[in-house]
Amino acid sequence: MNFEEVVQQEKKEYDLLFSEKNAVLIGSATCGNSAGAQIAKKAIESEMENSEHVVEIIEVGCIGLCYAEPIIMVSKPQKPAVIYGNVTKKVAREIAKSHLINDIPLPEYALGSWGEGYIDGITPLLEQKSMKMQERRILRNCGFIDPTNMGHYLAQGGYAGFMSALEMDSSEIIEEMKKAGVRGRGGAGFPTWMKWQFCIDSDQETNYLVCNADEGDPGAFMNRSLLESDPHSVLEGILIAAKAIGAEKAYIYCRAEYPLALERLKIAISQMTMRGFLGENIQGSGFNLEIIIKEGAGAFVCGEETALMASIEGKRGTPRTRPPFPTTEGLFGKPTVINNVETMASAAFIMQKGADKYSELGTTESKGTKTFCLVGQVKNTGLIEVPLGTTLKEVIFDIGGGIIDDGEFKAVQIGGPSGGCIPAQHIDTSIDYSSLIGVGAMMGSGGLVVMDQSTCMVEVARYFLEFIQRESCGKCVPCRLGTKQMLDILTDMTTGKGSEEDLKLLPDLAQAIKKGSLCALGQSSPNPILTTTRFFMDEYEAHIKDGVCPALDCKDFIEYTIDAEICDGCMVCLKSCPVSAITGSKDEIHVIEVETCVKCGTCLDLCKRKKNAVKLVDAK
């Protein structure tokens, strides 16, 4: 069978799943599994065992609505499918009995319907605000295909992009990337085509390709989700890039903290080999490629390209000065292109659907879509994809549904530790490379951490500095010692020991570290301080001058107390206090002894759901 015939056959089989079969798709990426996807799966299996209905149960990736995990999709022949959320064991059984066996969908558990037609009481997912604003292109297959079945990817038009790339020479492929205007999705936003061109121009015999899947930014999991849900889209991009730069060896550097992503990558690679998409003479074209997976061993700095290469070579992952850039002198001294996971998947999209299709979305200088992880104090946490140029407000309030418990929006942290915190007055900022830099942040890899009034911005800055200081590789002095100094100052401030002199010292220190550090980790390490002092100076001053944490977040500034008007003496907090700091007896008002209390928050957590009598107050 030739490629077209294989695709036709796979497509037919995939379509049968929805047109003639009873199918259940279970979201079983890391988020789904941690929320209980496997329990839901077992419940459905055991319920169906006793019926004469045949049902095909398929584990798929993440559809992106992580807040509602576990998520399952139920499809009956010739009807729109229904996507259910928060599927506990009990709900899964009900769904099996009602929808799968008796053909009665259950709107009370449904998140939305999928496919043509309507079901009473269930709004199609694509007509809902949270989905309407999105353009799922890179994530188009996530949640709809079995990531361990290469046939599903082929049925969606997969590898057609690579097949056309096989017919093209390097310059034609690079031209297509240039036309699309795709920029590196790892954070820096360097034009992808240019990187590929530099590598070819270096004019050496051996070139390497590296796919950077060392997603270390806290608050970001786009790459994990994509690798777990649609690994072949990344692998197709790798094939295309390798073909363009003439590499015969490609490395995927993936974090060991992502065991499921690694497992699915390995399965995908073995399927590619079996079907003649890897190895020698791929699809009879004479093009050879070997893909090697390297597991990162837990060092944030290895996301930096020169450190990453050192790590692949078996060394300590310390960065080196650039130039020479990896495209001239990279892995094992050879010209090397290093591209992010999402960039690779974008290359596959561009070659499948065309450069014009890719660049129809976005702004003049920031083309296409970008995936983001919407997390923190926002209602609909999850993985989203929007055209560049969408505003932060649209993302947080329209797609994210606003702040949890109808709280007040305070700031959104974008771009990881090197990024910045954007406050409410700039919430209309457009998400594109230059607008974000304009407000002191950066695109970064795609983490969006939403913060409400309960988050202290001085503490957030301290948190990031603690992270950066821990991850500093120690090679250059400004970063090694400077980050420690900044951290010490911030720790003083959040524990009531801050001084006004320190506050004045911070900007000087920040400038010196920015100028003197070797790599981006050190150079951007003052960013958390620079953006929070720019927009939240009042909070810094409150800590230092008034001895108050306005957010009631920093432990040394707060106390827990019980409101005597509300407390009904139910004993719940008293019994669960780990240090027995609460006194009182049944039906009598309880009191927290300040001297004994360790401020763990257990009582508040428990009472919130009952009487809400435990309060956080300013220790003054």
Place this chain on the structure above:
Amino acid sequence: MQDLDKILSNYKGEKSDLIPLLQDIQSEYGYLSEELMREVSKFTGVPESEIYGVATFYTQFRFNPKGKKHIAVCSGTACHVTGAQQIIEGMERHLDIKDGETTPDGEYSLESVGCLGCCALAPAAMVDDEIKSKLSLRSIKKLFRGYNPEKPSK
């Protein structure tokens, strides 16, 4: 050291094999002992000091045994703003150990780690290979039900 020979036989002994080799050894033995690192040095020809230098650089490598159950609490941004610090302190109290330690009876070890990528369901922790999400002080109580650090199991 039959198991070690088996692991070594999968590699050529090149320098770039070093990290995967150490990873395989750790997943077999649970940690990297001095003796094991000496064997790796003989096999790869890389000096022991350099192997130790590489191993200590990466947080994944351990130099003492971990507990029967290993708990890695995520300290990523999303977990941090949703209360990861309270969770780790709660676990420290339950187990009567500090971050990075193992209970004296070897049942549990506890450490805070970089982002686990489960941010949408924060706060999260990895118990052995399983991710537990949306943790609260109540749910961690369940995790250690029946365990009393003062009456260690034998």
